[in-house]
Amino acid sequence: MTTMLPSVLSQVDELVQPEIRVALERIDERTRLVAGYQLGYWDAAGEPTGRSGKGLRPALALLSARAAGQTVRRGLPAAVAVELVHNFSLLHDDVIDGDLERRHRPTAWAAFGIGPAILAGDAMLSLADEVLSTGSDLDLVRGLSTLHTAIRRLIAGQAADVAFETRADVTLDECLAMARDKTAALLACSATLGAVLCGAPPTVVDGLARYGERLGLAFQLVDDLLGIWGEPAVTGKPVLSDLRARKKSVPVVRALTSGGPAADQLADLYASPGELSAPDLALAAALIEETGARDWTEKQADRLLTEALAELDQLGEPVSATGTDLSEVHADLVSIAHFMTGRDH
Numbered sequence: 001m002t003t004m005l006p007s008v009l010s011q012v013d014e015l016v017q018p019e020i021r022v023a024l025e026r027i028d029e030r031t032r033l034v035a036g037y038q039l040g041y042w043d044a045a046g047e048p049t050g051r052s053g054k055g056l057r058p059a060l061a062l063l064s065a066r067a068a069g070q071t072v073r074r075g076l077p078a079a080v081a082v083e084l085v086h087n088f089s090l091l092h093d094d095v096i097d098g099d100l101e102r103r104h105r106p107t108a109w110a111a112f113g114i115g116p117a118i119l120a121g122d123a124m125l126s127l128a129d130e131v132l133s134t135g136s137d138l139d140l141v142r143g144l145s146t147l148h149t150a151i152r153r154l155i156a157g158q159a160a161d162v163a164f165e166t167r168a169d170v171t172l173d174e175c176l177a178m179a180r181d182k183t184a185a186l187l188a189c190s191a192t193l194g195a196v197l198c199g200a201p202p203t204v205v206d207g208l209a210r211y212g213e214r215l216g217l218a219f220q221l222v223d224d225l226l227g228i229w230g231e232p233a234v235t236g237k238p239v240l241s242d243l244r245a246r247k248k249s250v251p252v253v254r255a256l257t258s259g260g261p262a263a264d265q266l267a268d269l270y271a272s273p274g275e276l277s278a279p280d281l282a283l284a285a286a287l288i289e290e291t292g293a294r295d296w297t298e299k300q301a302d303r304l305l306t307e308a309l310a311e312l313d314q315l316g317e318p319v320s321a322t323g324t325d326l327s328e329v330h331a332d333l334v335s336i337a338h339f340m341t342g343r344d345h
């Protein structure tokens with residue numbers, strides 16, 4: 001596995017982030033402070049900081065326009081929109097979960113309060129639509145429908161995730177469906193939206209969608225593994241945070257449904273009242289590993305990555321309006337897929 005930084009990520013810094021900053025100008029100053037904090041542009045006092053999100057979704061959106069034979073710039077509205085939707089979802093997720101830390105600093109609601117944080121999320125969601133709608137020669141109706149279908153799935157996935165916290169009988173299929181909705185939907189949308197807005201043929205859009213769905217689920221499985229075995233200094237999240245919150249992530253549900261004494265012991269820990277102590281959290285992680293769920297989840301992520309990459313071979317050769325060498329775009333889609341699944345944060 002390679003974790004080399006794909007070059008498209010620097011295009012996100014150069015092209016997409018400035019566009020998002022321009023879009024933020026449209027919202028009121030109070031809300032802009034919170035939104036820009038969430039996006040990593042400045043600290044709670046409005047002083048500039050280094051950007052902290054990885055920019056994976058806008059990177060996929062830029063590549064998606066190129067996969068349709070168009071310029072990177074044609075992918076910009078899609079890239080801005082998906083990064084805004086992503087940050088809306090993270091911000092609201094942190095409010096819902098009561099999480100205090102993300103990307104190595106206090107979450108937006110912890111820094112500004114729940115009201116301003118929710119409003120900043122709402123503002124980013126609304127800006128996403130507006131940015132898409134300002135593109136002139138684009139296939140806007142299909143684009144908006146693609147984005148909103150993903151947003152509805154994001155909400156459904158989040159609703160399931162919350163509901164699962166108080167259910168002891170979550171099945172592995174339910175859990176995987178939740179992960180697809182919560183995470184793969186927006187990543188698949190990112191991988192297709194640039195192409196959709198450029199009016200790409202269904203063969204290209206559908207192939208990119210299948211690539212994004214498989215890669216998106218692999219990405220969530222890696223995220224679940226990092227939520228248990230990741231290094232907090234690298235992930236920017238507190239140690240064992242998913243287990244502390246008794247999250248029904250994929251490795252947890254795989255372990256709980258595996259049968260045997262380790263699964264029973266884990267179920268007892270998850271059902272016990274009050275906060276889980278540090279030794280209990282470490283025990284829960286060890287029990288999950290003992291059931292083979294860590295290994296299984298890693299293998300599933302590898303399998304999904306292979307399937308995602310195989311989809312790229314089926315994409316065909318759309319007419320290139322720019323003389324783009326499409327094999328180069330495919331190589332970039334391969335590179336970002338490896339980066340997303342080989343990451344440590």
Ligand SMILES: CC(C)=CCC/C(C)=C/CC/C(C)=C/COP(=O)(O)OP(=O)(O)O
Binds near residue numbers: 052088092183223
């Ligand atoms: C409607 C609603 C509230 C939905 C929430 C859905 C949700 C929180 C999904 C989690 C997706 C995920 C793995 C994010 C981390 O992405 P990343 O590692 O790319 O994040 P980065 O931008 O920090 O790099």
